[in-house]
Amino acid sequence: MKERARSLRKRQTDAERLLWFKLRSRQLAGYKFRRQQTMGVYIVDFICLEAKLIIELDGGQHGTQLEYDAKRSGYLNRLGFKVLRFWNNDVLQNTDSVLEFIRLELIKSPLPPGEGQGEGAID
Numbered sequence: 001m002k003e004r005a006r007s008l009r010k011r012q013t014d015a016e017r018l019l020w021f022k023l024r025s026r027q028l029a030g031y032k033f034r035r036q037q038t039m040g041v042y043i044v045d046f047i048c049l050e051a052k053l054i055i056e057l058d059g060g061q062h063g064t065q066l067e068y069d070a071k072r073s074g075y076l077n078r079l080g081f082k083v084l085r086f087w088n089n090d091v092l093q094n095t096d097s098v099l100e101f102i103r104l105e106l107i108k109s110p111l112p113p114g115e116g117q118g119e120g121a122i123d
Contacts, residue, residue, distance in 0.1 A: 055086070
């Protein structure tokens with residue numbers, strides 16, 4: 001699984017690359033994200049452990065795998081994570097709206113004391 005995750009990090013889609021550029025280095029509301037993280041038998045696109053938030057980006061193939069995605073999201077929810085899904089197109093064409101939606105979800109789950117900026121601003 002770790003090798004597959006490494007491979008996925010090297011072969012990012014345009015949407016993944018753009019969103020990672022905006023999420024990395026605590027740029028969004030001071031929260032730390034990881035990309036292509038293994039979670040049990042799954043690999044999630046982006047995860048914020050502090051806020052228990054997972055972000056999944058979906059391309060056209062996800063229109064035909066709704067049952068798989070629901071099963072996967074259910075598993076991640078049972079681990080205590082909230083899963084947000086965005087279409088690649090939305091990330092590429094409505095980046096600011098996607099980031100604002102994520103930011104609002106992040107600030108619903110405050111960071112542990114002393115971590116992050118806690119101001120809820122997009123840098």
